[in-house]
Amino acid sequence: MSELPIWLIGCGNMAGAMLAGWLVADEPTDRFRIVRPSGVPFGSGISVQSHLPQSGFGEAIVQIGFKPHMLADIAPDMRSLVGPETCIVSILAGVELATLREAFPDAGQIVRAMPNTPVALGKGVVGLIAEDEQGEHAADVATLMAKLGLAEWIADERLFDVVTALSGSGPAFVFRFMDALARGGEALGLDPAQALRMAVETVRGAAELAGQSDERPATLADRVASPGGSTRKGLDILDDDEALAKLVHATLEAATSRNREMAEEARR
Numbered sequence: 657m658s659e660l661p662i663w664l665i666g667c668g669n670m671a672g673a674m675l676a677g678w679l680v681a682d683e684p685t686d687r688f689r690i691v692r693p694s695g696v697p698f699g700s701g702i703s704v705q706s707h708l709p710q711s712g713f714g715e716a717i718v719q720i721g722f723k724p725h726m727l728a729d730i731a732p733d734m735r736s737l738v739g740p741e742t743c744i745v746s747i748l749a750g751v752e753l754a755t756l757r758e759a760f761p762d763a764g765q766i767v768r769a770m771p772n773t774p775v776a777l778g779k780g781v782v783g784l785i786a787e788d789e790q791g792e793h794a795a796d797v798a799t800l801m802a803k804l805g806l807a808e809w810i811a812d813e814r815l816f817d818v819v820t821a822l823s824g825s826g827p828a829f830v831f832r833f834m835d836a837l838a839r840g841g842e843a844l845g846l847d848p849a850q851a852l853r854m855a856v857e858t859v860r861g862a863a864e865l866a867g868q869s870d871e872r873p874a875t876l877a878d879r880v881a882s883p884g885g886s887t888r889k890g891l892d893i894l895d896d897d898e899a900l901a902k903l904v905h906a907t908l909e910a911a912t913s914r915n916r917e918m919a920e921e922a923r924r
């Protein structure tokens with residue numbers, strides 16, 4: 657793989673988690689240059705500056721990782737630095753390729769990447785869509801993202817907001833479930849810290865089992881539920897009138913619709 661420099665324009669929670677993941681995967685630290693107004697050091701000898709560079713990015717991967725609504729303010733300052741050798745990677749939720757192309761008319765390639773925070777451990781999910789999947793630097797970006805976990809090309813950009821809800825926001829929804837599991841145990845008398853430890857390990861073990869199994873999670877759930885036993889009584893609550901499925905569907909719908917609103921806001 658080419659060793660293009662990687663600029664991180666905006667490096668907060670999400671881009672910081674990605675950088676942590678790349679360092680775990682032994683990417684050389686001198687590939688990365690952070691631009692963030694705070695200038696707060698990242699550690700590990702990574703170069704951090706508080707302003708955009710004076711000269712152009714040249715042949716580089718330039719990842720933008722600020723808030724979606726900031727695109728209109730920040731892109732004009734970046735525009736003259738971006739040339740036909742530059743590959744822009746956007747992790748901005750919602751913001752579409754067409755909006756990014758308007759913001760960076762001279763960029764050689766534009767890729768949207770939708771990561772999630774477990775990338776910090778190399779166990780994330782990254783959805784990808786490029787203006788030209790076969791074009792220059794698309795494969796470099798895919799290789800880079802695959803170091804962070806599961807990297808998946810998404811064929812239809814209209815589905816990218818759903819991907820953002822499912823895997824981008826997904827860890828937040830799973831964390832809520834973990835908390836609910838722990839709080840349920842606590843309400844039924846378990847020590848809170850013990851309940852939390854057991855809830856987190858239960859989710860970790862179940863996720864690994866599901867990841868390694870050829871069977872669907874529904875089948876694995878049935879295998880836990882011994883006939884006439886107690887798990888089925890619990891599943892009956894989650895399954896009654898598809899209570900959990902409906903709740904999760906509504907959750908993903910709400911997040912997807914906010915991603916679409918953010919896309920609209922970025923178009924203005």
Ligand SMILES: NC(=O)C1=CN([C@@H]2O[C@H](COP(=O)(O)OP(=O)(O)OC[C@H]3O[C@@H](n4cnc5c(N)ncnc54)[C@H](O)[C@@H]3O)[C@@H](O)[C@H]2O)C=CC1
Pocket residue numbers: 665666667668669670671691692693694721722723724726730747748749770771772773824825
């Ligand atoms: N937090 C998450 O789990 C995920 C976030 N995203 C996307 O990542 C982006 C950032 O989100 P977070 O990291 O959560 O937010 P954050 O608030 O932690 O980070 C934002 C970063 O933007 C920087 N910034 C602000 N003004 C800037 C400027 N003028 N020039 C350069 N950098 C500037 C800040 O210094 C900060 O480093 C958003 O677009 C979001 O949609 C995507 C997937 C998941």
Ligand SMILES: O=C(O)[C@@H]1CCC=N1
Pocket residue numbers: 749820821824825
């Ligand atoms: O909450 C957000 O807007 C972003 C999108 C995916 C995760 N965080």
